[in-house]
Every structure is written in structure tokens, then in C-alpha cells.
Amino acid sequence: MAELQNDRFLRALLREPVDRTPVWMMRQAGRYLPEYRATRKQAGSFMDLCRNKELASEVTLQPLERFPLDAAILFSDILTIPDAMGLGLRFETGEGPVFDNPVRSMADAKKLFVPDMASDLGYVMDAVSTIRKDLNGRVPLIGFSGSPWTLATYMIEGGSSKTYSIIKAMMFDQPATLHHILDVLADSVIAYLNAQIEAGAQAVQVFDTWGGVLTPRDYNEFSLRYMHKIVDGLKRENDGRKVPVILFTKGGGQWLEAMADTGADALGLDWTTNIDDARARVGDRVALQGNMDPSILYASPERIRQEVATILAQYGNGSGHVFNLGHGIHPEINPEHAGAFINAVTELSGQYHK
């Protein structure tokens, strides 16, 4: 395997010294890029794109051809696990993901199983190894999964939801059913991320996109507990190098201490927490990734640069910060504004690492 030429992302996650703050964007390969839309059209459907290792690698590398990013993220989706469990995943235009066979009862839950990583999800591992080969050591590759709670919202609701009414009714009335589902999911995520690491993922991120809709008590019992189990079950070193783990709960700013207690290396932060406060609370235990409001990218390049400068100053001197947006880039963003953001981080952050 080619020697890694740029490791500042991995070093910052482990709070080791770097020359400048590393930067990547959640959803950096996606619909805001015209070249992504062209490849997506060529592939047919979104899942066909995920299942084609050459095209998945092509779209993973597209943002790196445009911008000086410090990491690549596997092109795939969090819903590959429930798809492999036979829930019948479809992506409907305008509607988002839909499951034909949602999980609604203990009988449904008992049918769930840990998918076989080679036969059911081998296409993801093939994409990981193809991307590693195509990256040729340029930057590290991030693998990822959804958190059990976030995956369960889609599996139980049958798609995206505004109210989480079905999963919350289950949580309150049939907690044993929900715990059974979350437990199978946690075992699946452990096997899935370890397989990605063995195939070449150099860091992994758990997306807990919907953890923030829970009360603090319910977050502990139904989301964090399973992410803790995942952190405990992951392979933390591969090929002679540490494999850092990042936990991202959107809306989880008030729970950073508890998230750091899991033993994760880094926490993702959305834009509703100040990064200086977050650093004061947990910065001696974990690195922080974030946390610019993605909507800033609708503003002018000058205003974007000013926001980057403010967040860099807020974090302050020293390592332990990976610059990112607080959530994924929106599909209607002008790619030049994304470029202004990334260039600003590369140009303005060196002064904090002298």
C-alpha cells in the first residue's frame, strides 16, 4: 500500500502536532457538484452508484480534484446495513429513502440478523479497497456507519420522519423490542466498521444524525449506550497505525462529556455549540471536528472567510481540531463557495500551530 503523504487529519484526531488545521466536509461528494450529478446519471440509481466500485471511487475523489481537502470519505450510505437485512430499500425522488418492510413488532425485530460482511456488504469493502488504491496515499480514507438509533429511525418509521412518532411510541411502550433492534444493529455496525478498517479505512465516523431528538435520559439509554458498545468493539489499530473513531451526534452539544466517556478519539460538533466551550469541557480527552454552520456557504466568499477566521480563533492554539461543517453540505451550494471555505482554512490556520 502506498505511503500516506498527508496525515494531518489522522494526527489532529489523535491531538498530535500538525502544521495547519486539517479540513474536510460532510457530504463532500454529492449533488452540489455537477461532476457528481453526471456520474450518478451514468450509474442509474443512487444504490447502483454505491454498488459500482469504480464509479464509487470516482465520486469519492471528485471533491479532492477541486479542493485541497485533507481526507476522503467512502462514497456509500448509512442505510446499506438495513438494506442488507432485507428491508427493501428504495430511494424515491423528492421523498428520500423508503423501506418497503419496516420493523414494527417483536416478531419483525426477531427476524433481523447481522449481515454477512463478505456476501451481503462485500460491495462496500470492494469500494473501500478500490478507493485506497486510487487515492495512492494522497490523504486518509474515512469509513462510516450510522448509529444504531439513527438506523433504527429509518427502519421503524419506514423512511425519513419529522415526528419520530412510530419509533418513539415503540421506545415508550415496547422498550424491549427497541433494545433488541438496537442490539442487533450495534453488533452489525461493529462488524461493518471492522470490515471497512480491514479493507483500508484509516479512520471511522459514526453518524448519529437523529440522537438530538431524544431527552437526555433516552439519549443515554437508546443511543449513547449502543455507540459505547461500538467503540468498545472496534479494531483501534491497523497496519501499524491507530484508527481514530469519531462520534457525531447532531444536536448532542449538551452531552459531550458523556460522549467522551465512551473512549472515542474525537467528537463531531454541530454549529449550535461554541467550539471554545466544547474545547474547555472535553478538549483534554478528545479532538473536536466541526463546526461551521453549513448555511454560511450561501453567503459571499468574504463572509465565509471571516466565519472560518472566527472559528479558528475560537478554537485557539494547538492541535485537536479538524475543521468541518456542522452537518452535510446542502445540494444547492455553489462549489466555488465550498472552495472559498476550504482555502480559507488552509490559508488562515497555520498561525495556530507554531
Ligand code: CP3
Ligand atoms: O459524506 C460523503 O460525501 C459520503 C457519502 C454519504 C452519503 N450519505 C451519500 C448520499 C454519507 C456519509 C451519507 C450518510 C447518511 N445517509 C446519513 C448521515 C449523515 C447526515 O447527513 O447526518 C443519513 C441520515 C443518510 C440517509 C440518506 N441517504 C438520506 C436521508 C438520503 C436522501 C437525501 C436526499 O436529500 O435525497 C440519502 C441519499 C444520499 N446519500 C445521497 C448521497 C450523495 C443523495 C442521493 C442522490 O444522489 O440522489
